[in-house]
Amino acid sequence: MAKEFGDVLKEIRVDRGYSQQYVAEGIMGQSAYSKIERNEIEPTFRKWLAILEKLNVSVDEFRYILNKEDLTAKEKLINEFLSLNANHLDDLKLLKDAINEYLKVEEDYLLRNFYYACESLIILHATQNIEEAQFFAKKVWDRMDKFDKWYLLDIRLINYILFIFPIDVAVNIGKRVIQQLAPYHKLKEAEVLLINIDINLALLLIDDKKYLEALSYLEKVIPLCKKSQKYNQLAIAYARKGIILTKTGRTEEGSEYIKKACAILHAIEDTKLLSELEKELSHYLNMESENPLQLDMLLQD
Incomplete structure (x- = not known):
């Protein structure tokens, strides 16, 4: 049986452990919100968006839950x-x-x-x-x-294959993506996409030994990761900053950023990403190096 609008709102609210009063506060009266959950009335579009924000659910996710039986x-x-x-x-x-x-x-x-x-x-x-x-x-x-x-779906597609393009093409595409994301700056999804694009571009520039340019992308994205509490991406950004600093002669400072990256992944118990990070660090810092970093030691700190 297909779910109705109010049923989905109630399901999400209950899963979150929120009261009707909490969700309705600042948007409408609790009694009016209760009628929405009972499918007796429908909210205006603006109030619907406000309710979803209170529930910490995106429009796309809500639509998916509502329609997943009939996709x-x-x-x-x-x-x-x-x-x-x-x-x-x-x-x-x-x-x-x-x-x-x-x-x-x-x-x-x-x-x-x-x-x-x-x-x-x-x-x-x-x-x-x-x-x-x-x-x-x-x-x-x-x-x-x-x-x-371009819309967000187009940009998510580009992000999947950005690293395949030649470096000059990828950078130009990345710059255009950043321009296209500007109108969406208040959307969390757009912020996450911007973080991913910048981190991916930084790696491409590291491959091309354009370290200062790569560092400029990471310096921009690290505050965004902190603001959005995207700890996986923050760990990657720290690790890549560590690679750049090490490659440009600032080995001690680079080691500190790599330790920070590993500490984050240990804390959130993301062993899979930690393993991938180890491979990346080994690739960039141990190859063609007379004094390779003790990566095993760093990864265990």
């Missing part, structure tokens, strides 16, 4: 793509095949872009052939470059 085939594919771990090759292949089956019946430019993104990521993971991976990533970019305005 269209396209909506299901979009949700699968956005929840995808881009490092899982088997999942990428399954999703690519599912999108391909959909496109055989109905052409859709967004799902076509998702298909190309999956193809690009699969090639990169399976063969390490960056040029072939870039061929499909470029197909996504060629489509999106024609649009004057």
